[in-house]
Amino acid sequence: ITPASMTIVFLSITIGTIMTMSSSNWLMAWIGLELNMLAILPIISKPKTTRASEATTKYFLTQAIASAMMLLSSTINVWQTGNWNILELKNKFSTTIMALSLMMKMGAAPIHFWLPEVLQGTTLQTALLITTWQKIAPVTLMYMISNNIQPTILVSAGILSMIIGGLGGINQTQLRKMMAYSSINNLGWTITIMAFSPNMALMNICTYIIMTTPIFLMMTNMST
Structure with a gap:
């Protein structure tokens, strides 16, 4: 890939x-x-390895499914309300599908399966991008619709993410997978907090990004 690309x-x-x-x-x-x-697909597939190609495919398929769910949810809501406004997500079924699609995009449990596998097949710099920058947009959308999502869904998904993230990282010897489970664990806290205090949830994810970035950069320096 050229610098211009x-x-x-x-x-x-x-x-x-x-x-x-x-x-x-x-x-x-x-x-x-x-x-x-x-835009991120060429970055994931930049290393010309089988693992990178596999990671790219998994990332694309997962994100495509999440995008389809998101479009389905918003379309159903428009059909019911006649409004494309994000804050007007009133239909409960649409809200649930939207929450699940955003969780899938972020990599939160129970739809977290792709994150450790994708990170394992990427470079550390790309893993940093996926675990930090790529979360900002879906977390923002979840923040915007948090008042419409049933707290039970958020808390259940959050606690499940905490458990899976905590237990999944215990027996790992691969740094990237360990960071992936750390990401899932933090998303659990973020989603749980979102049910009670959305502003605090944003603060939590920002703190995670600030703390994770130097860890990945340090790991990058150690591996070179």
């Missing part, structure tokens, strides 16, 4: 995230997430 890719990732965060319309938010997802 990488510039376009990173610009697309940034624009996609900002578009999703600043959007009040489900369709624009979905487009932002799609742009973000498609």
